[in-house]
Amino acid sequence: MSYFCPTSAQGLHEEQSDISPRINMVVSQRPKSMRHLATLILVPSRMKKILHVTDEQLCSMIMDSPVEASKELQDLTKCEKRSRFQRVSSARQCTLCDTSQKDLVKPAEDLKLLAITLKGGSRYQKVNFKVFEYISRHQPVDTQAVTLSITNSNWYISCSMEEDEAALHLESCSEEDLKVVSTDGNMDRFLFYKRNTGISMTTFESVKYSGWFIGTCDVENQPLGLHKEDSNSHCTTFTAL
The missing domain is CATH 2.80.10.50 (Trefoil (Acidic Fibroblast Growth Factor, subunit A))
Known part of the structure; x- marks a missing residue:
């Protein structure tokens, strides 16, 4: 199973990571923001736990991950602002x-x-x-x-x-x-x-x-x-x- 992170930029070096024997991820550019980085961390960790779900379920989980990552990042930002x-x-x-x-x-x-x-x-x-x-x-x-x-x-x-x-x-x-x-x-x-x-x-x-x-x-x-x-x-x- 592979997860490809596309980019609109040209000529950038792709980085490949073997998350597990059945999951491979290719990242075509470095994360531009904390939100992108959080998504890259959350998605693979969840994919390792869901190898037996259907393609439709997997697609839905991947699409929902940026939203959940954004919420977690917002909570982190609030924590940083609190003194x-x-x-x-x-x-x-x-x-x-x-x-x-x-x-x-x-x-x-x-x-x-x-x-x-x-x-x-x-x-x-x-x-x-x-x-x-x-x-x-x-x-x-x-x-x-x-x-x-x-x-x-x-x-x-x-x-x-x-x-x-x-x-x-x-x-x-x-x-x-x-x-x-x-x-x-x-x-x-x-x-x-x-x-x-x-x-x-x-x-x-x-x-x-x-x-x-x-x-x-x-x-x-x-x-x-x-x-x-x-x-x-x-x-x-x-x-x-």
């Missing part, structure tokens, strides 16, 4: 100050952070953050995935997408729920890629919404938000102290 982040450190504390020397404060009874230039004795008002670090096989090599929460609280910085604009929130969540975070759910809204851009300079990019960074407005007393890195009216670089 799992594991918390790996105890929390450390820090404060954030933008390049204009604005600190972050949280007004009483208000679920937002404001960027304000604090003077003298008022600097005690600035927010202290609790930072947890995470690892994942798929995170960029020059980054560290983190969560940011307000010290002595369950208020975490999170993000959402509203009409093509990323928005920053303070959202209540427990540490236990963020022990392991997967991108195939919605819990990655709490994760940010921390990247050092210079001496003591740091950016925080949303894991869920690539290209959106935690940032402050040039104007005083405005809420902390999410902005594009190249925005002229916002600062996305901080000193973490």
Whole structure:
């Protein structure tokens, strides 16, 4: 029994493979894609098990194989896109100050952070953050995935997408729920890629919404938000102290 894989290209070298004493396959060109490769793997393996079926049944199985291979390839692609982040450190504390020397404060009874230039004795008002670090096989090599929460609280910085604009929130969540975070759910809204851009300079990019960074407005007393890195009216670089 032979299975021939044709090609429209001319002059290409044919490769022959004896799958079993009764099955021979000739491949006239190398697979162009993962789908083609998956088909070449699936079809022969099934043919070895069906030597006693009718020609009609065999033809039907061969014709169905590309569809099944495509489904399996789609599942593989989804798996590759899914990332799992594991918390790996105890929390450390820090404060954030933008390049204009604005600190972050949280007004009483208000679920937002404001960027304000604090003077003298008022600097005690600035927010202290609790930072947890995470690892994942798929995170960029020059980054560290983190969560940011307000010290002595369950208020975490999170993000959402509203009409093509990323928005920053303070959202209540427990540490236990963020022990392991997967991108195939919605819990990655709490994760940010921390990247050092210079001496003591740091950016925080949303894991869920690539290209959106935690940032402050040039104007005083405005809420902390999410902005594009190249925005002229916002600062996305901080000193973490």
